[in-house]
Amino acid sequence: MNALDNTQPANPDALSGLLRFITAGSVDDGKSTLIGRLLFDSKGIFADQLDAMSRSKHKRTVGDAVDLSLLTDGLEAEREQGITIDVAYRYFATPKRKFIIADTPGHEQYTRNMVTGASTADAVIILIDVSKVKLREDGGVDLLIQTKRHSTIAHLLQIEHIVVAVNKMDLIDYDQAIYERIVKAYREFAASLGLKDITPIPLSALSGDNVVSASEKLGWYQGPTLIELLESLSVYDESHHAPFRFPVQLVARHNGHEAKDFRGYMGRIEAGKVSVGDKLVVQPSGQSATVKDIVTLEGSHQSAVVGQSVTLLLNEHLDVSRGDLLAGADRPATLLKSLNADVCWMSDEPLDQRRKYWIKHGTKQTAAKITAIESLLDINTQQRHGADGLKLNDIARISLSVQQPLAADAYADIRATGAFILIDEVTHQTVAAGMIRLGA
Incomplete structure (x- = not known):
């Protein structure tokens, strides 16, 4: 969005x-x-x-x-x-x-x-x-x-x-x-x-x-x-009670004709809630921040919750850019350089572990390498077994390593920060959708 x-x-x-x-x-x-x-x-x-x-x-x-x-x-x-x-x-x-x-x-x-x-x-x-x-x-x-x-x-x-x-x-x-x-x-x-x-x-x-x-x-x-x-049917959105997660989409500056400095971080709240004065952590850098203001098209607000698109202003002058995650200081996301995930292979081209892929996680994109296929799921029996490759529609548990650390959660805890897609570096086609499994 x-x-x-x-x-x-x-x-x-x-x-x-x-x-x-x-x-x-x-x-x-x-x-x-x-x-x-x-x-x-x-x-x-x-x-x-x-x-x-x-x-x-x-x-x-x-x-x-x-x-x-x-x-x-x-x-x-x-x-x-x-x-x-x-x-x-x-x-x-x-x-x-x-x-x-x-x-x-x-x-x-x-x-x-x-x-x-x-x-x-x-x-x-x-x-x-x-x-x-x-x-x-x-x-x-x-x-x-x-x-x-x-x-x-x-x-x-x-x-x-x-x-x-x-x-x-x-x-x-x-x-x-x-x-x-x-x-x-x-x-x-x-x-x-x-x-x-x-x-x-x-x-x-x-x-x-x-x-x-x-x-x-x-x-x-x-x-x-x-x-x-x-x-x-009841719809209970647990993300309202989850720790705060805010992937930064864009850094907003003033128009250049005002003396007052303005730097806001724009995005959509993917989990939890935030209020003016809350302590945050910028991930993956680990810098501490305090919410100064919460701005929407309607003006300033004292608080905002999951689902809202807002601009956050911080008290501190920090190096924050697209792809960073602003998280609650009390319960930050987990920084991952390697991870396990369940993926659905979505490409007509089979997996080639020698090829390079991009991982798109929230607003962050970085290089990724599939290091292992842990198991392939048999749809009929629900049993997992070994495999040396993946083809269209296969569902498998894989291991990944990433070039830059991801601030992520288990998909079971927070969907938005537990999901990702893999993109072929050459064709730019989406080849897989994945769900991060921490502790798996």
């Missing part, structure tokens, strides 16, 4: 009613259609949008029925092929809550886009197409690999709520027994991952059964509809 764009509300608690969620799962599980149904049935579609979808040459429904997937599949290639490629964000609101939805691709080759959409989500809807799962003779169910992969990523990214939407129930005549077999199989897989907050729900996105309105065809289901469930 640009530090100059102070669009955050003065009181971020006003966002307590906002839920960010994504749809995930395998190809053609109905993710885009489900979002379109949510928006359509909750009156979140404008008349001109509805008209454009009705007249689209790529409409895949019969007769006058609206192809709701077109609402999020906006790219020409998506509409031609009937698949989701990029992440599409949509906003809608009900009387009880505001929502930001990310529609993410199901194809394996676009898993990197799913990681992008999931990185800021509070909840994930894992869709399971009842017509695609394999029902075994022993009563078990074989889930699709992308269902497992997306669930694994949701676990690694520590998404709080997992909603298992068993979709296309109309194709099996709303059979409760099959639904329960699928839910049982998913719960067993989720237990192997360590996922805890799981809520299953049967529905049909195309027909609208159990999405916004309850369906008589699912009379055996006594739980909430999908929208009722989403309205009820």
